Amino acid sequence: MEQFYVFLQQMVNGLSLGSIYALIALGYTMVYGIIKLINFAHGDIYMVGAFVGYFAVNYLHLGFLGALGVAMAVCVVLGILIERIAYKPLRNATRIAALITAIGVSFLLEYTTVFALGAQSRAFPEVLSNVRIGLFGNKVFVTNKELLIYGVTLVLMILLQFIVKKTKTGKAMRAVAFDREAAMLMGVNIDNTISATFALGSALAGAAGVLVGIYYSAISPLMGVNPGLKAFVAAVLGGIGSIPGAALGGVVMGVIETMVIAYGQSTYRDAVAFAILIIILIIKPSGIFGSNAREKV
Amino acid sequence: MALLEVNNVSKVFGGLSAVTNLKMKLGAGELVGLIGPNGAGKTTVFNLLTGVYQTTAGDIVFDGKNIAGKKPSAINQMGIARTFQNIRLFSDLSVLDNVRIAYHSHVAYKLPSAIFRFGSFYAEEEKMKARAIELLKIFHLDGKKDEIAKNLPYGEQRRLEIARALATEPKFLLLDEPAAGMNPQETAELMNLIRWIRDHFELTILLIEHDMSLVMGCCERIYVLEYGRVIAHGDPETVKHNPKVIEAYLGEEVTYA
Amino acid sequence: MKRLLTRQNMIIAAVLLAVYLIVQTLLSVGIISAFYETNLVLGGIGVIMAVSLNLITGFAGQFTLGHAGFMAIGAYFSAVMTVKWGMPFVLALLGGSCLAAVMGFLIGLPTLRLKGDYLAIATLGMGEVIRVVLLNTKYVGGAAGLFGIPRLTNWTWIFVSAVVTVLCIRNLLWSSYGRACISVREDEVAAEIMGVDITRYKVLAFVVGAFFAGLGGGLYAHYYYFLQPGGFGFMKSIEYLVMVVLGGMGSMTGSVMAALALTVINIFLQSYAAIRMILYALLLIVIMIFRPEGLMGSKEFSSAMFSRFERRGDRGSAGGQ
Ligand SMILES: Nc1ncnc2c1ncn2[C@@H]1O[C@H](COP(=O)(O)OP(=O)(O)O)[C@@H](O)[C@H]1O
Ligand SMILES: [Mg+2]
Numbered sequence: 001m002e003q004f005y006v007f008l009q010q011m012v013n014g015l016s017l018g019s020i021y022a023l024i025a026l027g028y029t030m031v032y033g034i035i036k037l038i039n040f041a042h043g044d045i046y047m048v049g050a051f052v053g054y055f056a057v058n059y060l061h062l063g064f065l066g067a068l069g070v071a072m073a074v075c076v077v078l079g080i081l082i083e084r085i086a087y088k089p090l091r092n093a094t095r096i097a098a099l100i101t102a103i104g105v106s107f108l109l110e111y112t113t114v115f116a117l118g119a120q121s122r123a124f125p126e127v128l129s130n131v132r133i134g135l136f137g138n139k140v141f142v143t144n145k146e147l148l149i150y151g152v153t154l155v156l157m158i159l160l161q162f163i164v165k166k167t168k169t170g171k172a173m174r175a176v177a178f179d180r181e182a183a184m185l186m187g188v189n190i191d192n193t194i195s196a197t198f199a200l201g202s203a204l205a206g207a208a209g210v211l212v213g214i215y216y217s218a219i220s221p222l223m224g225v226n227p228g229l230k231a232f233v234a235a236v237l238g239g240i241g242s243i244p245g246a247a248l249g250g251v252v253m254g255v256i257e258t259m260v261i262a263y264g265q266s267t268y269r270d271a272v273a274f275a276i277l278i279i280i281l282i283i284k285p286s287g288i289f290g291s292n293a294r295e296k297v
Numbered sequence: 298m299a300l301l302e303v304n305n306v307s308k309v310f311g312g313l314s315a316v317t318n319l320k321m322k323l324g325a326g327e328l329v330g331l332i333g334p335n336g337a338g339k340t341t342v343f344n345l346l347t348g349v350y351q352t353t354a355g356d357i358v359f360d361g362k363n364i365a366g367k368k369p370s371a372i373n374q375m376g377i378a379r380t381f382q383n384i385r386l387f388s389d390l391s392v393l394d395n396v397r398i399a400y401h402s403h404v405a406y407k408l409p410s411a412i413f414r415f416g417s418f419y420a421e422e423e424k425m426k427a428r429a430i431e432l433l434k435i436f437h438l439d440g441k442k443d444e445i446a447k448n449l450p451y452g453e454q455r456r457l458e459i460a461r462a463l464a465t466e467p468k469f470l471l472l473d474e475p476a477a478g479m480n481p482q483e484t485a486e487l488m489n490l491i492r493w494i495r496d497h498f499e500l501t502i503l504l505i506e507h508d509m510s511l512v513m514g515c516c517e518r519i520y521v522l523e524y525g526r527v528i529a530h531g532d533p534e535t536v537k538h539n540p541k542v543i544e545a546y547l548g549e550e551v552t553y554a
Numbered sequence: 555m556k557r558l559l560t561r562q563n564m565i566i567a568a569v570l571l572a573v574y575l576i577v578q579t580l581l582s583v584g585i586i587s588a589f590y591e592t593n594l595v596l597g598g599i600g601v602i603m604a605v606s607l608n609l610i611t612g613f614a615g616q617f618t619l620g621h622a623g624f625m626a627i628g629a630y631f632s633a634v635m636t637v638k639w640g641m642p643f644v645l646a647l648l649g650g651s652c653l654a655a656v657m658g659f660l661i662g663l664p665t666l667r668l669k670g671d672y673l674a675i676a677t678l679g680m681g682e683v684i685r686v687v688l689l690n691t692k693y694v695g696g697a698a699g700l701f702g703i704p705r706l707t708n709w710t711w712i713f714v715s716a717v718v719t720v721l722c723i724r725n726l727l728w729s730s731y732g733r734a735c736i737s738v739r740e741d742e743v744a745a746e747i748m749g750v751d752i753t754r755y756k757v758l759a760f761v762v763g764a765f766f767a768g769l770g771g772g773l774y775a776h777y778y779y780f781l782q783p784g785g786f787g788f789m790k791s792i793e794y795l796v797m798v799v800l801g802g803m804g805s806m807t808g809s810v811m812a813a814l815a816l817t818v819i820n821i822f823l824q825s826y827a828a829i830r831m832i833l834y835a836l837l838l839i840v841i842m843i844f845r846p847e848g849l850m851g852s853k854e855f856s857s858a859m860f861s862r863f864e865r866r867g868d869r870g871s872a873g874g875q
Pocket of ligand 2: 339340341382
């Protein structure tokens with residue numbers, strides 16, 4: 001029974017980490033779905049979100065919601081700018097060229113931040129007091145921050161689902177992802193739709209950045225690298241291009257990673273993600289919800 | 298014995314039957330046409346014969362061996378070569394390299410001898426180059442051997458594709474709409490060239506063509522495909538007067554004389 | 555044999571020998587300081603790494619982000635061979651290279667079925683897995699690192715290794731095997747239909763590339779006295795990718811020149827790590843947007859020295875004429 005509670009406690013922790021991965025993974029999956037690009041810079045947008053949150057609290061003296069809003073807004077602008085300046089000129093270039101550019105953008109964000117703010121990590125200001133809530137007769141604890149992460153993630157996902165399914169922009173996004181040529185013929189504005197996709201994905205990443213700052217209380221210019229890669233793995237796991245897939249994949253990745261730390265060796269936590277990735281790519285590259293198409297000759 | 302036997306082959310994509318119960322038999326040295334309206338499944342047949350797609354049902358026997366499950370490269374090495382309806386040259390490479398790459402299965406030196414340049418490396422390379430140029434001469438492309446393939450005019454690109462296919466030294470050559478985009482004079486020249494190639498290289502040729510006059514004038518036997526099924530087959534005269542064929546082509550521009 | 559002794563080849567050999575001797579003399583009389591010697595070594599390793607990566611990514615068209623992983627294997631294994639098993643340096647270098655090649659084969663066979671960006675991520679993951687495994691292997695010092703490696707790498711080793719690497723990869727490329735690799739990059743379907751077993755040639759490029767990356771690692775290990783898994787992460791792979799991209803994917807001479815040029819630039823940016831990375835990032839973005847084929851494209855630099863690298867059109871019959 002004790003063991004079961006330990007397991008449950010790890011699930012609680014894993015779900016928080018998984019929620020954050022899920023939020024980042026959504027951006028990867030949407031961008032990949034629409035322009036077939038692994039946006040390497042996506043993890044760094046999440047980092048920028050965390051820093052904007054940091055400054056919003058420390059200098060603008062905003063509370064949690066204010067910081068979240070400002071971070072999301074700044075990330076939206078950043079995401080759109082990156083797409084317009086760096087990726088748009090390469091829409092008809094080879095996949096490798098676009099990917100190299102994305103790697104370049106990622107490094108640019110990381111090291112501009114290092115240059116401007118220093119490489120050391122900073123303490124994220126305490127915007128919320130710590131409250132621990134005991135469950136099962138105080139055998140398992142969940143904190144108010146964890147509840148906040150679950151809540152915000154859930155709300156944002158529902159909002160995203162609504163935008164994608166019900167709004168005109170969302171329909172345009174799906175149309176472009178399905179067949180860009182056809183969508184263009186139908187009068188969809190491709191440029192705006194792609195911008196909207198980057199905007200949505202970046203907003204979610206920005207939110208994830210603030211949540212992580214609050215949860216782990218430390219942020220640094222390179223904090224986006226590993227979560228970015230793991231969120232990408234999550235997107236692949238769920239089936240790249242699939243929104244529910246990214247959400248599920250993120251949660252699964254977070255839980256697995258937490259379990260590896262709890263029951264195995266924490267030094268292997270990063271390797272596990274990649275091992276999972278290589279296995280999925282080899283066994284079922286289309287992921288859980290994805291579909292596969294072969295090139296027509 | 299037939300060189301190629303296609304036994305009740307079907308191919309389904311998702312729910313769509315692109316080819317249904319196809320039976321074909323080609324003897325060595327034949328020049329056979331495969332015609333049919335757009336979307337009839339002709340290119341799919343080529344993709345099945347060359348291993349680009351796996352059959353859903355039925356089997357394909359080439360030269361006495363079943364090709365099921367074989368990789369396209371292995372099938373090519375058995376002696377089947379093809380061209381593509383949409384030209385697929387190595388477009389950033391030179392004309393000569395396009396042909397030399399296709400000779401690659403016949404190269405007699407091993408990797409170490411390439412890296413350390415011993416043994417027969419130089420002799421083999423020169424032999425290969427000479428053969429490639431000889432082949433290019435047939436297609437009047439030898440003067441352009443150093444040009445980048447994508448810079449050739451369209452008709453020459455089509456001819457280069459045939460030259461490249463021949464460089465793999467096949468027994469059986471599949472040509473997918475070789476005259477597409479050519480003017481009547483080029484088409485007529487190509488027809489003669491195809492017959493000449495067949496005789497000179499002792500090949501069996503299966504040819505997809507939209508231009509009926511080319512097929513009628515060139516092929517000895519014709520299969521007509523519609524909705525993935527063979528609706529008629531025989532010599533050009535018989536096929537031409539088959540009511541099903543006339544019906545299938547009704548509404549399409551009938552270009553045969 | 556006669557074909558190897560052409561006038562051109564003699565000139566190249568003479569120039570190479572002269573470069574070697576001049577630098578060697580300057581080193582031994584102390585005109586080239588230790589600081590610049592380090593950069594010579596780094597430049598040579600850069601050449602080896604960039605040319606071998608270019609074989610995989612530029613010529614065979616397989617985008618990999620795990621090249622530093624192969625370097626790590628070569629570095630660690632060769633160090634183990636000299637430090638723990640007391641083997642001679644040559645054998646250690648060869649051993650490290652061979653183990654890297656074996657890993658290249660084992661990893662390449664399953665992952666090379668993946669296309670483009672999926673392959674990139676899988677190889678990135680592979681590099682990280684290698685790093686984490688090293689981090690957790692007590693035998694090679696784990697996170698603390700492997701210490702006490704003798705400094706055996708010197709200018710002579712670097713020079714000979716770089717020349718051998720360039721020559722071997724060049725000879726491979728300018729042969730039927732190399733053309734088969736290039737055809738895979740150009741059009742996989744067409745290549746297969748022309749009888750090229752694409753998996754085989756992808757793996758070939760991967761294995762040969764990994765072999766020479768392993769050599770680069772072995773040389774690196776025996777210059778710096780100690781190794782740490784962190785030194786062979788994603789960043790290191792990117793550093794070499796920048797060289798390949800800058801020089802031109804599909805240009806050997808481009809890679810050589812870019813490796814040397816970036817080494818020189820690094821000398822100036824030694825104490826500005828962040829600026830260096832920003833510069834790398836901008837280089838990648840700007841090159842991709844304005845000149846995606848890199849400075850040299852797929853052309854080879856030719857002058858008296860490099861005229862062995864003939865124009866594309868004569869690939870394969872080059873060298874002997
Ligand atoms: N890879 C594929 N996936 C799905 N459908 C395909 C594929 N290849 C061909 N088809 C379908 O099969 C049918 C026959 O196509 P094709 O063989 O190209 O016709 P043809 O060459 O006679 O014009 C068409 O309806 C086409 O859309
Ligand atoms: Mg067709």
